[in-house]
Amino acid sequence: MAYWLFKSEPGCFSFEDLHNRPRMTEQWDGVRNYQARNYLRDMVKPGDLVLFYHSNIPEPGVVGIAEVVRGGYPDHTAFDPESEHFDPKSSPGRPVWYMVDVRYVAPLPRPVTLEQIRGNLLLARMPLVNRSRLSIQPVTPEEWQIILAMGGMGGGVPSAAGGGESGGERGAP
């Protein structure tokens, strides 16, 4: 099981939008960067957990948790000339771009801002800090724990969606 950070511009697709989906799932398509593509195609697996990050806003940061429910499969929006993500280099026979499906899990009680992340030396190696343009990033278990603790979720991710955050709260590591 691995951890990831997915970035999205909330004006395009926000964590709340994911929450408001009827089944709270979303196809994470439109990624057009080879390094991010490699992660989606080869590494992102069902059951992996995702930090949902809002970019391009006055206070960017991690706002919630999602879960991967389907691993990498060809991004069909690349095949569609009508799509803004159309790419003639990609075809069903030889797909270039890949997507995954994610499910809403829970919001962070307190969003963790980029400023806070930059301010924590233990998070200095996150790509977010010095390679901010990568839209799909791996997160180490240590970074995961730290960010959840900073967000007021020190006890870990609630097992069920919908986030009853009472009960099993334990001390941060």
Add this chain to the structure above:
DNA sequence: GCCAACGTTGGC
């Protein structure tokens, strides 16, 4: 809206 960082494209 500006600008720095960085990825991609295309000429040679």
Add this chain to the structure above:
DNA sequence: GCCAACGTTGGC
């Protein structure tokens, strides 16, 4: 294969 030009991302 190099490198300049260009486009995009994203913080501020």
